[in-house]
Amino acid sequence: ETGVTQTPRHLVMGMTNKKSLKCEQHLGHNAMYWYKQSAKKPLELMFVYSLEERVENNSVPSRFSPECPNSSHLFLHLHTLQPEDSALYLCASSQGGTGGGVTGELFFGEGSRLTVL
């Protein structure tokens, strides 16, 4: 138990569906992240939120839409996905927003395995 919970653990969706991934952290951290893990590729950083503000968006297609309503919750809204979007989506949190505390580690959830048909 890392203190970061992701739901659902598995999701199968068609290309026209709309779904959301949810992440919740119980660690009191103030930064949250979405990573995409595909086979034989480096983990791809998708979005970074610090103090509930999006501070990074790594050229992610608009069919992925993040939302961070508060420092404990992070969502990834999905719509009109493509089969190549099938991957493990990992959420992480850390203590370190603007201004300091930036040498700590990331705490990861167990991931949401997404399959797009």
Added chain:
Amino acid sequence: AQSVAQPEDQVNVAEGNPLTVKCTYSVSGNPYLFWYVQYPNRGLQFLLKYITGDNLVKGSYGFEAEFNKSQTSFHLKKPSALVSDSALYFCAVRDGGATNKLIFGTGTLLAVQP
């Protein structure tokens, strides 16, 4: 830009033997380096980190890593491998800025044979 490279897709080692998983880095400024492990169907777990100080860093589960500035390497080591160490290992470097954003390598699959 900061980056790490893991030159081996897979490392095979017999139980009881020492293991090494290789990582080299490219950074501007002082490197903040990390190792993470991923067991099947799980998220990544932190093993250890190098920020400053001693070049030999000790971490969880008996793992250690040696920071070598001249060779720009940060290899993960363990004196005696266990079958339960079989997993995917990721090297990472902090990318700077105001968050702990990490840039990961491609991962190395460690297979420990009984």
